[in-house]
Amino acid sequence: xxxxxxxxxxxxxxxxxxxxxxxxxxxxxxxxxxxxxxxxxxxxxxxxxxxxxxxxxxxxxxxxxxxxxxxxxxxxxxxxxxxxxxxxxxxxxxxxxxxxxxxxxxxxxxxxxxxxxxxxxxxxxxxxxxxxxxxxxxxxxxxxxxxxxxxxxxxxxxxxxxxxxxxxxxxxxxxxxxxxxxxxxxxxxxxxxxxxxxxxxxxxxxxxxxxxxxxxxxxxxxxxxxxxxxxxxxxxxxxxxxx
Amino acid sequence: xxxxxxxxxxxxxxxxxxxxxxxxxxxxxxxxxxxxxxxxxxxxxxxxxxxxxxxxxxxxxxxxxxxxxxxxxxxxxxxxxxxxxxxxxxxxxxxxxxxxxxxxxxxxxxxxxxxxxxxxxxxxxxxxxxxxxxxxxxxxxxxxxxxxxxxxxxxxxxxxxxxxxxxxxxxxxxxxxxxxxxxxxxxxxxxxxxxxxxxxxxxxxxxxxxxxxxxxxxxxxxxxxxxxxxxxxxxxxxxxxxxxxxxxxxxxxxxxxxxxxxxxxxxxxxxxxxxxxxxxxxxxxxxxxxxxxxxxxxxxxxxxxxxxxxxx
Numbered sequence: 001x002x003x004x005x006x007x008x009x010x011x012x013x014x015x016x017x018x019x020x021x022x023x024x025x026x027x028x029x030x031x032x033x034x035x036x037x038x039x040x041x042x043x044x045x046x047x048x049x050x051x052x053x054x055x056x057x058x059x060x061x062x063x064x065x066x067x068x069x070x071x072x073x074x075x076x077x078x079x080x081x082x083x084x085x086x087x088x089x090x091x092x093x094x095x096x097x098x099x100x101x102x103x104x105x106x107x108x109x110x111x112x113x114x115x116x117x118x119x120x121x122x123x124x125x126x127x128x129x130x131x132x133x134x135x136x137x138x139x140x141x142x143x144x145x146x147x148x149x150x151x152x153x154x155x156x157x158x159x160x161x162x163x164x165x166x167x168x169x170x171x172x173x174x175x176x177x178x179x180x181x182x183x184x185x186x187x188x189x190x191x192x193x194x195x196x197x198x199x200x201x202x203x204x205x206x207x208x209x210x211x212x213x214x215x216x217x218x219x220x221x222x223x224x225x226x227x228x229x230x231x232x233x234x235x236x237x238x239x240x241x242x243x
Numbered sequence: 244x245x246x247x248x249x250x251x252x253x254x255x256x257x258x259x260x261x262x263x264x265x266x267x268x269x270x271x272x273x274x275x276x277x278x279x280x281x282x283x284x285x286x287x288x289x290x291x292x293x294x295x296x297x298x299x300x301x302x303x304x305x306x307x308x309x310x311x312x313x314x315x316x317x318x319x320x321x322x323x324x325x326x327x328x329x330x331x332x333x334x335x336x337x338x339x340x341x342x343x344x345x346x347x348x349x350x351x352x353x354x355x356x357x358x359x360x361x362x363x364x365x366x367x368x369x370x371x372x373x374x375x376x377x378x379x380x381x382x383x384x385x386x387x388x389x390x391x392x393x394x395x396x397x398x399x400x401x402x403x404x405x406x407x408x409x410x411x412x413x414x415x416x417x418x419x420x421x422x423x424x425x426x427x428x429x430x431x432x433x434x435x436x437x438x439x440x441x442x443x444x445x446x447x448x449x450x451x452x453x454x455x456x457x458x459x460x461x462x463x464x465x466x467x468x469x470x471x472x473x474x475x476x477x478x479x480x481x482x483x484x485x486x487x488x489x490x491x492x493x494x495x496x497x498x499x500x501x502x503x504x505x506x507x508x509x510x511x512x513x514x515x516x517x518x519x520x521x522x523x524x525x526x527x528x529x530x531x532x533x534x535x536x537x538x539x540x541x542x543x544x545x546x547x548x549x550x551x552x553x554x555x
Binding site: 005082092243 | 286289290297317318320324331346387
């Protein structure tokens with residue numbers, strides 16, 4: 001597997017020092033969850049479970065980890081001038097994009113897993129249906145990761161300053177501007193992710209900025225963002241100068 | 244000669260900067276050197292041939308196809324680009340094997356082993372490339388380019404970062420690759436190195452192909468031109484007088500730093516032959532004969548003028 005496109009890409013991401021560094025972020029959420037379960041009453045955990053799942057996991061940890069790993073999917077090859085080597089394989093360019101995207105997506109999902117598990121633990125501790133909690137959080141994490149990763153992979157092929165542009169997008173758009181008006185939520189990946197995450201959150205607890213669409217539509221939108229990003233990345237890689 | 248590699252009327256510009264201007268050439272089997280100063284357009288030409296970028300004008304064909312759009316060309320094309328070009332996190336073996344697999348080699352493991360052995364990296368092959376010296380990384384790049392036994396090789400300054408022993412070995416390797424019937428285009432800014440590898444040389448200056456031919460002919464073009472030389476030693480004034488009397492130099496002056504005399508000659512080649520003979524006649528002992536105010540840029544500028552005069 002180490003010499004397949006996917007395996008080589010996955011190893012490249014997982015062996016990077018910054019992947020390990022950013023794995024600390026989800027672990028921090030996990031520690032907070034353990035402390036919450038240990039020191040608060042069941043009633044007190046309702047609001048905390050919502051904050052952990054919607055605000056910290058879907059709204060912060062997933063986009064930041066996806067940003068770092070998604071931009072690295074091709075950004076590191078641009079920096080080390082190995083992008084020409086990738087272009088120099090005898091395979092369609094979209095194979096490369098799919099492999100890099102899948103590796104970055106899977107890595108993001110694995111890196112944020114401790115935070116996902118912690119949110120599930122808090123949800124289960126307040127007697128929410130286990131199926132809803134596990135399914136909702138896994139679905140929200142997987143789809144939000146996919147959408148963010150897709151966008152950031154594309155960004156890594158469009159600009160050499162992908163990390164900076166992506167950070168500006170996450171901080172300014174996703175956490176601030178998208179919350180200003182309902183119409184803007186339709187252009188926020190995080191708001192769709194939080195809508196899916198409501199499957200795992202008590203219905204009467206506020207979850208911040210969420211899309212006005214239903215859960216099913218939100219699932220479709222997130223998947224569509226990922227697919228369209230991969231298609232655009234493939235076109236970009238085919239046409240761009242890498243030399 | 245059937246053309247395996249062909250540039251026809253190719254220009255490439257980046258904004259207002261013209262990197263290549265109306266360049267045409269065709270290559271068959273054997274080693275061809277691409278000579279030029281830094282920024283002359285060598286890397287741009289190689290990048291276009293490798294399919295890494297598209298020409299702004301003109302057409303590029305490698306093995307009969309457009310290398311930018313047809314990924315299949317990479318089964319028969321090996322490239323060493325300038326710059327880093329290795330994955331630091333992976334061992335030499337894993338990345339060479341990875342590329343072999345992605346280029347359709349039937350037994351990638353055996354191919355990687357053979358390529359690494361050919362560039363002398365067998366013992367270090369399982370170490371992370373991030374810990375390699377620059378010379379070793381350069382050899383990994385060569386192994387990457389060779390692993391699928393390509394018919395065409397494009398090597399951009401492959402000797403950069405190598406120590407003298409490695410340079411000699413790699414010069415021999417490139418020459419051998421050409422002797423095997425491959426089409427090899429190797430860039431350099433050092434004529435002496437190109438001479439030892441290539442049977443033909445293309446000279447690029449400021450984005451234009453200004454000369455092409457056998458290395459000896461290119462050397463004559465470079466040497467046999469107006470030059471200013473400093474002659475340092477004993478009785479060099481007498482030597483300069485004889486050179487002047489023979490019409491080999493047109494001006495003589497004392498070196499302002501007191502290091503002998505400075506002479507100006509319209510044709511460097513004639514002077515090189517005459518100096519030893521006339522030095523004996525003048526009883527001069529030469530400590531040093533060196534060019535004054537010469538750099539690659541001025542050398543290549545002369546080639547541009549010569550090419551214009553000859554109509555290339």
